[in-house]
Amino acid sequence: MSEQRESGRPAGMDFYVLTLFPDMIRQALEVSILGRASRKGLIRVQTVNIRDFSEDRHMRVDDYPYGGGAGMVMEAEPVCRAIESVEQRSQKRRRVIYLTPQGRVLNQTIVEELAKEEELVLLCGHYEGIDERVLEEKVTDYISIGDYVLTGGELGALVLIDAVSRFVPGVLSNEESAQFESLQDNLLEYPHYTRPEVWRGKAVPEVLLSGDHRKIEAWRHEKSLERTGERRPDLLEKSFRTVGCWYGGERARSPAEELTRWVSRYGSLMDYDRRKLQKQCRVMEKQELLLLAVDLEAEWPKEGNPFRNLRGRETPLALLTLRGSRDSREKLGRFLTEQGFRLLLSRDLTEQQKAGGMDLLALEIRKKIL
Numbered sequence: 359m360s361e362q363r364e365s366g367r368p369a370g371m372d373f374y375v376l377t378l379f380p381d382m383i384r385q386a387l388e389v390s391i392l393g394r395a396s397r398k399g400l401i402r403v404q405t406v407n408i409r410d411f412s413e414d415r416h417m418r419v420d421d422y423p424y425g426g427g428a429g430m431v432m433e434a435e436p437v438c439r440a441i442e443s444v445e446q447r448s449q450k451r452r453r454v455i456y457l458t459p460q461g462r463v464l465n466q467t468i469v470e471e472l473a474k475e476e477e478l479v480l481l482c483g484h485y486e487g488i489d490e491r492v493l494e495e496k497v498t499d500y501i502s503i504g505d506y507v508l509t510g511g512e513l514g515a516l517v518l519i520d521a522v523s524r525f526v527p528g529v530l531s532n533e534e535s536a537q538f539e540s541l542q543d544n545l546l547e548y549p550h551y552t553r554p555e556v557w558r559g560k561a562v563p564e565v566l567l568s569g570d571h572r573k574i575e576a577w578r579h580e581k582s583l584e585r586t587g588e589r590r591p592d593l594l595e596k597s598f599r600t601v602g603c604w605y606g607g608e609r610a611r612s613p614a615e616e617l618t619r620w621v622s623r624y625g626s627l628m629d630y631d632r633r634k635l636q637k638q639c640r641v642m643e644k645q646e647l648l649l650l651a652v653d654l655e656a657e658w659p660k661e662g663n664p665f666r667n668l669r670g671r672e673t674p675l676a677l678l679t680l681r682g683s684r685d686s687r688e689k690l691g692r693f694l695t696e697q698g699f700r701l702l703l704s705r706d707l708t709e710q711q712k713a714g715g716m717d718l719l720a721l722e723i724r725k726k727i728l
């Protein structure tokens with residue numbers, strides 16, 4: 359039996375695809391990982407044929423454009439009724455996404471954000487597109503899958519379903535899943551190798567055979583940076599070296615570590631309980647990201663603020679506090695801003711945990727930083 363959400367709904371995700379070509383969607387979702395996920399009921403994709411809502415006896419859904427010009431336009435009424443047929447299933451507010459070359463270009467952050475929804479409605483256009491008036495009435499998001507023009511929205515909808523489904527718990531098996539992959543922290547992934555050890559005279563990089571996990575991780579990070587610089591320098595500019603930092607013992611350490619893991623695969627850690635670190639002058643750069651967890655009721659060193667020697671150069675900062683008042687959190691936020699940090703957000707951790715887990719917080723930080 360599938361897991362139940364707290365709301366009583368089955369776990370997983372529902373997609374409603376509004377299309378003139380339902381077979382195109384159904385067939386693509388029968389095979390491979392998504393086919394398995396559908397059979398397990400982890401993703402439920404229902405197609406709605408827009409043509410079923412035509413008012414025309416020949417079931418036409420398109421007409422000539424006002425103002426002339428080439429091509430046909432999909433009429434507002436059948437599209438609207440198709441959307442309403444989904445709305446009637448429950449009162450819930452759903453995001454209605456129109457796949458269009460005029461939308462925000464899909465990326466991993468948008469995918470992750472959409473994966474937090476329980477249901478998505480995907481509207482596929484054809485011909486020259488859809489009458490603007492129904493889009494204005496019903497569509498909440500405009501999404502493109504890239505800067506080129508397709509003949510219809512179905513391939514776009516499939517791309518979106520595929521990318522979003524990978525975040526639905528259980529869709530990927532343990533071997534397939536990874537918390538981080540290309541793009542999640544604006545880095546392309548390192549190269550992969552499998553057996554044989556030597557293929558046509560080309561050997562696998564030695565470090566991968568060393569069994570030394572620290573070295574392997576360092577090599578992968580280096581390759582990731584190198585590859586992103588070569589192939590996607592635009593992404594490299596948007597990537598941040600994440601530093602998780604805490605003050606106030608275990609209570610502060612564990613959220614700092616957890617958040618760091620969610621934000622970046624290659625984050626490093628700083629323990630500001632260590633006197634040595636407090637005494638050292640450290641300047642953080644603009645391309646670094648500081649995730650700072652502080653127990654506000656932990657005793658401060660006799661010299662004063664433990665971060666007095668820490669400076670930023672417009673370095674983005676997410677400040678998480680435990681215990682302590684809102685006033686003391688704001689005071690610390692102001693202090694760090696004066697030290698050169700750019701405060702992205704400041705939260706009380708207990709409140710944050712009530713509102714959502716570290717994954718949600720990490721997503722919020724990634725969106726703010728861009």
Ligand SMILES: C[S@@+](CC[C@H](N)C(=O)[O-])C[C@H]1O[C@@H](n2cnc3c(N)ncnc32)[C@H](O)[C@@H]1O
Nearest residue numbers: 457458459483486487502503507508510511514
């Ligand atoms: C030929 S296109 C229409 C393009 C429209 N005349 C324009 O210039 O914006 C037909 C349909 O394909 C889909 N489509 C085309 N390119 C797309 C893209 N890059 N991303 C997502 N959907 C796309 C849209 O649903 C669109 O309504």
